[in-house]
Amino acid sequence: MATISLKDLVKNYGKVEVLxxxxxxxxxxxxxxxxxxSGCGKSTLLRMVAGLETVTSGEIYIGDKMVNQxxxxxxxxxxxxxNYALYPHMSVRENMAYxxxxxxxxxxxxxxxxNEAATILEIQDxxxxxxxxxxxxxxxxxxxxxxxxxxxxxxxxxEPLSNLDAKLRxxxxxxxxxxxxxxxxxxxxxxxxxxxxxxxxDRLMVLxxxxxxxxxxxxxxxxxPASVFVAGxxxxxxxxxxxxxxxxxHIELENGHKIPTSSAQQGDAIFGVRPEHMVVDDNGPIExxxxxxxxxxxxxLVHGRLNKCETSVVASIQGHWDYExxxxxxxxxxxxxxxxxxxxxxxxxxx
Amino acid sequence: xxxxRPILNIVTHLVLILGILIVALPIWITFVAATHDxxxxxxxxxxxxxxxxxxxxxxxxxxxxxxxxTETAPVWRMLMNSLFMAIMIAVGKxxxxxxxxxxxxxxKFPFRMGFFWLIFITLMLPVEVRILPTYEVVADLGMLNSxxxxxxxxxxxATATFMFRQVFLTIPDEMxxxxxxxxxxxxxxxxxxxxxxxxxxxxxxxxxxxIYGWNQYLWPLLITTETDMTTIVxxxxxxxxxxxxxPQWNIIMMTALLAMIPPVFVVxxxxxxxxKGLTETDK
Ligand SMILES: Nc1ncnc2c1ncn2[C@@H]1O[C@H](COP(=O)(O)OP(=O)(O)O)[C@@H](O)[C@H]1O
Ligand SMILES: [Mg+2]
Numbered sequence: 001m002a003t004i005s006l007k008d009l010v011k012n013y014g015k016v017e018v019l020x021x022x023x024x025x026x027x028x029x030x031x032x033x034x035x036x037x038s039g040c041g042k043s044t045l046l047r048m049v050a051g052l053e054t055v056t057s058g059e060i061y062i063g064d065k066m067v068n069q070x071x072x073x074x075x076x077x078x079x080x081x082x083n084y085a086l087y088p089h090m091s092v093r094e095n096m097a098y099x100x101x102x103x104x105x106x107x108x109x110x111x112x113x114x115n116e117a118a119t120i121l122e123i124q125d126x127x128x129x130x131x132x133x134x135x136x137x138x139x140x141x142x143x144x145x146x147x148x149x150x151x152x153x154x155x156x157x158x159e160p161l162s163n164l165d166a167k168l169r170x171x172x173x174x175x176x177x178x179x180x181x182x183x184x185x186x187x188x189x190x191x192x193x194x195x196x197x198x199x200x201x202d203r204l205m206v207l208x209x210x211x212x213x214x215x216x217x218x219x220x221x222x223x224x225p226a227s228v229f230v231a232g233x234x235x236x237x238x239x240x241x242x243x244x245x246x247x248x249x250h251i252e253l254e255n256g257h258k259i260p261t262s263s264a265q266q267g268d269a270i271f272g273v274r275p276e277h278m279v280v281d282d283n284g285p286i287e288x289x290x291x292x293x294x295x296x297x298x299x300x301l302v303h304g305r306l307n308k309c310e311t312s313v314v315a316s317i318q319g320h321w322d323y324e325x326x327x328x329x330x331x332x333x334x335x336x337x338x339x340x341x342x343x344x345x346x347x348x349x350x351x
Numbered sequence: 352x353x354x355x356r357p358i359l360n361i362v363t364h365l366v367l368i369l370g371i372l373i374v375a376l377p378i379w380i381t382f383v384a385a386t387h388d389x390x391x392x393x394x395x396x397x398x399x400x401x402x403x404x405x406x407x408x409x410x411x412x413x414x415x416x417x418x419x420x421t422e423t424a425p426v427w428r429m430l431m432n433s434l435f436m437a438i439m440i441a442v443g444k445x446x447x448x449x450x451x452x453x454x455x456x457x458x459k460f461p462f463r464m465g466f467f468w469l470i471f472i473t474l475m476l477p478v479e480v481r482i483l484p485t486y487e488v489v490a491d492l493g494m495l496n497s498x499x500x501x502x503x504x505x506x507x508x509a510t511a512t513f514m515f516r517q518v519f520l521t522i523p524d525e526m527x528x529x530x531x532x533x534x535x536x537x538x539x540x541x542x543x544x545x546x547x548x549x550x551x552x553x554x555x556x557x558x559x560x561x562i563y564g565w566n567q568y569l570w571p572l573l574i575t576t577e578t579d580m581t582t583i584v585x586x587x588x589x590x591x592x593x594x595x596x597x598p599q600w601n602i603i604m605m606t607a608l609l610a611m612i613p614p615v616f617v618v619x620x621x622x623x624x625x626x627k628g629l630t631e632t633d634k
Binding site (some may be wrong): 051267 | 378534543544548
């Protein structure tokens with residue numbers, strides 16, 4: 001078990017800088033999720049921690065040891081890959097034992113550890129099978145087993161669930177979370193799936209094009225997104241962004257409607273509202289011309305456009321509703337659910 | 352193909368039978384010739400059915416001093432020579448190309464692509480093309496009339512290196528990374544992961560290269576002068592021209608028959624892996 005700190009990490013591929021001055025302090029036993037769209041540098045960051053990529057500049061500490069120059073095997077980490085990377089010619093048992101064998105553990109010790117890990121993951125029954133005789137979910141478990149037998153200080157996961165079908169993914173997600181809780185091993189988990197990120201992470205690091213957009217708890221990210229990018233990325237359906245002008249304690253929308261605000265800021269801004277925070281209110285300031293209703297059972301998604309404007313708006317309201325296309329609906333949003341962003345920097349405006 | 356048309360069936364069978372006949376007839380004639388005595392083989396119509404001298408010819412050929420009137424090595428000796436040469440060539444080629452493919456795929460070193468192209472160029476330089484300089488080198492190293500001289504010049508192999516490079520490229524990078532995290536050093540990775548994963552390809556290549564080595568003619572002819580070092584393939588040719596007498600077909604054919612056996616065994620023994628190695632893509 002260990003803390004991890006990333007200090008001013010930079011990664012270049014040739015002349016191209018793909019990670020820009022990443023900072024992070026991860027606590028002992030914490031489950032950290034690195035989340036961001038494809039190509040933003042998540043895997044690169046993880047692989048730098050693993051020692052599979054070199055560090056261009058900056059420092060990585062595991063515990064209080066600087067590991068920049070250490071081989072992956074000497075960093076006391078274990079990694080679970082997206083395609084599992086099990087050795088196809090070895091049985092499940094041999095796959096799990098391989099790392100221990102190379103570290104010269106005694107036969108008895110290996111046997112004991114493999115059996116223990118297999119029991120935890122419920123894979124005792126196929127210890128003697130080859131990976132190709134296993135289903136995707138079972139392979140996933142074996143890959144996890146291979147990680148936990150060594151009892152490392154850090155677990156690294158690179159999108160370990162993205163090859164599974166939706167149902168299995170939800171199930172394995174819970175299991176990974178439980179397992180990590182139980183073992184209390186500091187973990188870094190990479191995913192592009194924000195739901196996975198929100199449910200798994202103690203804290204989330206949102207990456208965008210190699211920059212850390214925000215690093216905080218899931219609730220922080222949801223309630224106080226630091227930028228338009230984070231606000232749009234976290235939450236589903238994603239936040240509505242309405243161009244607005246801030247005038248003396250009012251938010252003025254494109255169509256001239258005004259919403260009172262406590263913000264003292266002035267000038268152009270982006271007004272963000274989550275669909276689930278839009279409340280139908282006949283006197284509400286947000287006037288929406290509906291286009292389509294999606295009934296999801298528990299709630300209904302109303303798609304439309306801000307009246308007299310092109311800006312599209314989505315509202316999620318409780319129950320079953322079906323509005324004629326073209327009808328006008330009015331919504332209100334309580335002030336604590338207002339999000340204001342600078343229209344240029346797209347950073348959050350604090351009141 | 353799951354078509355069931357009787358005419359088509361008959362035609363396909365006819366074609367197959369015809370093909371087998373064409374391939375098998377010379378072998379049958381070889382066999383028949385090896386079962387008659389010398390005199391019968393020189394009479395006009397050649398026999399098409401086996402005669403009674405098989406065992407006698409077999410003993411004479413395998414353990415005798417070959418043709419009467421010449422001093423060739425007994426055929427068992429040639430078989431051993433051929434076997435050694437073929438195995439050394441096949442094993443040597445496989446070992447060298449495995450290692451060079453490993454270096455080219457998994458290591459970054461200066462002029463990596465340069466070396467790659469150097470290996471590539473040797474494709475255009477089979478022994479026949481570089482025969483004089485190669486002979487010179489082998490002679491200077493004192494390797495004439497030795498197994499080393501027979502096999503080493505034939506060992507460097509671009510084709511096999513390419514094949515293994517291709518095989519290694521299909522193995523996902525994560526396999527290497529996983530092994531690195533597990534603590535495997537490069538040669539450990541090579542022996543524990545790469546070799547087992549290329550097993551079927553190695554087997555397929557072994558079959559091809561063994562036969563390539565076994566069939567070598569020109570090179571052994573050049574560098575062996577002692578009868579003790581002759582290989583069976585070259586000696587068959589020599590037997591035809593041996594002495595001023597008419598060829599002893601029974602002995603020559605028996606030799607040819609014996610020359611066929613080891614490759615046949617290799618093919619049959621490795622058939623399963625051979626097919627797998629050429630068709631399997633799942634890694
Ligand atoms: N070996 C490499 N050589 C050059 N560029 C690379 C290499 N690996 C990744 N990249 C680039 O670095 C960026 C980040 O990649 P990656 O970390 O794999 O993204 P993610 O995992 O978030 O999808 C991408 O733009 C990718 O093209
Ligand atoms: Mg990735």
